[in-house]
Amino acid sequence: MKKIILASLILISFFSYSQDWDFEKPDYQKIEKNIKKKNSNLFYESLMERFQNADSTMTLEEKRHLYYGYTFDEKYSPYSRSEYGDSLRAVLQKEKLDSVDLKKVVDFTNKMLVDNPFDLNAINYQLYSLEQLGDKTTFNKKVTQFRTVVDVLMSSGNGKSKEDAFYVIYTSHEYALLNILGFEFGGSQSLIEHYDYLTLAENEANLEGLYFDVTPCLNSMSKMFKE
Secondary structure: OOOOOOHHHHOOOOOOOOOOOOOOOOOHHHHHHHOOOOOOOOOHHHHHHHHHOOOOOOOHHHHHHHHHHHHHOOOOOOOOOOOOHHHHHHHHOOOOOOHHHHHHHHHHHHHHHHHOOOOHHHHHHHHHHHHHHOOHHHHHHHHHHHHHHHHHHHHHOOOOOOOOOEEOOOOHHHHHHHHHHOOOEEEEEEEEOOEEEEEEOOOOOOOOEEEEEOHHHHHHHHHHHHO
8 A cells, every 4th residue: 555645634735835934943952941841831741741632722832842842752762663663564555444454553553653752654644544434533633733743844944955954853754744845755865964965856846955954863873872
């Protein structure tokens, strides 16, 4: 079964990449400080609880503290692979999924999201399965969670240069953004300083590639090797 792309269901259809939008680099030091304040709306446990409950009233500031603040959580492991990944792939290899298969997809991805609550691929598969199962309530909650992460990514940059790079905490989010923006991967990935540079296939915006700041990923890897 081919990868399911649901960006058209999630994003505003008239979005054009050629447009500029307001964006801001994350200040990781400030975020780390803010999420520790228990009486603040930015306290991390509260933010994660609201995300898990698919709270659509979260402000962009709260969303950014949620996403980038996760890099300070002990569970943050950007290069780990879920033990349920193989089970999920085995189901998705089928030409057609019946209701039992769809429920398995939801179950496996729920378990994957325990370790990585921002796994856009897992949420993507859930959206497809939940829609097929007719579970509109859970589907709408997952849409909110998906959009929460995308809102943060789109608020961080436009990817056109290192200075205006998108800021991601998982390299998989680079490829998710390509799909969401309507681009196709050009086949080449390069690490330039602390930026991933992905080339793009021919596109209407005439862009050769996009930059992604992957500082938290590199810091995590460096820490892992030191241990």
